[in-house]
Amino acid sequence: NAGVTQTPKFQVLKTGQSMTLQCAQDMNHEYMSWYRQDPGMGLRLIHYSVGAGITDQGEVPNGYNVSRSTTEDFPLRLLSAAPSQTSVYFCASSYSAQGIYEQYFGPGTRLTVT
Amino acid sequence: ILNVEQSPQSLHVQEGDSTNFTCSFPSSNFYALHWYRWETAKSPEALFVMTLNGDEKKKGRISATLNTKEGYSYLYIKGSQPEDSATYLCAFETNAGKSTFGDGTTLTVKP
Numbered sequence: 001n002a003g004v005t006q007t008p009k010f011q012v013l014k015t016g017q018s019m020t021l022q023c024a025q026d027m028n029h030e031y032m033s034w035y036r037q038d039p040g041m042g043l044r045l046i047h048y049s050v051g052a053g054i055t056d057q058g059e060v061p062n063g064y065n066v067s068r069s070t071t072e073d074f075p076l077r078l079l080s081a082a083p084s085q086t087s088v089y090f091c092a093s094s095y096s097a098q099g100i101y102e103q104y105f106g107p108g109t110r111l112t113v114t
Numbered sequence: 115i116l117n118v119e120q121s122p123q124s125l126h127v128q129e130g131d132s133t134n135f136t137c138s139f140p141s142s143n144f145y146a147l148h149w150y151r152w153e154t155a156k157s158p159e160a161l162f163v164m165t166l167n168g169d170e171k172k173k174g175r176i177s178a179t180l181n182t183k184e185g186y187s188y189l190y191i192k193g194s195q196p197e198d199s200a201t202y203l204c205a206f207e208t209n210a211g212k213s214t215f216g217d218g219t220t221l222t223v224k225p
Contacts, residue, residue, distance in 0.1 A: 031211050040123075042203055042215040043158070050211065059214070090157065094211065100146045100165060101211035105157035 023091030137204030
């Protein structure tokens with residue numbers, strides 16, 4: 001199993017550009033999440049999905065869209081990049097083991113917006 | 115927004131020292147408390163998940179305790195080694211799998 005994969009690993013955008021961060025998992029996990037990690041801070045939840053066709057907002061959703069058309073894929077779209085979105089983005093997937101969700105993280109995407 | 119706090123923010127110890135740090139979380143709507151280990155340039159990896167008040171978990175030299183009534187968990191490392199250097203994150207899980215992370219404690223172990 002490849003686990004959770006993310007592409008690209010690094011990206012530089014200009015203010016106003018749009019792009020999609022890709023996330024895929026091959027573990028058949030129903031739950032997937034996107035987090036951002038800023039210096040000195042932990043992981044903040046952007047959006048999450050409890051299954052194909054279902055998404056919901058997390059703590060910091062503004063400026064980001066998601067969709068979940070398949071169990072495997074959970075792309076994150078930046079509609080109009082801003083310098084405040086410079087961050088490291090982590091995708092995670094999890095499944096319910098007796099009602100508890102342990103998360104498996106991808107390698108991260110480092111995004112710089114100039 | 116749930117408040118999950120970790121202290122201290124960073125810690126520098128000598129090889130062989132034992133150390134501990136704290137995760138504080140809301141005492142209501144508790145479902146599970148997770149500890150993750152996050153090495154530089156890698157992804158967070160699960161260490162422990164705890165669900166019951168009084169729970170204790172152990173993995174080698176690392177152990178954790180849980181007090182859901184007062185809303186805290188301790189992570190202990192006995193005889194720290196340089197390879198223990200990492201950021202340790204706790205995450206408070208509510209019903210339906212949504213987790214709120216603390217900002218982490220960064221441990222540096224000097225040889």
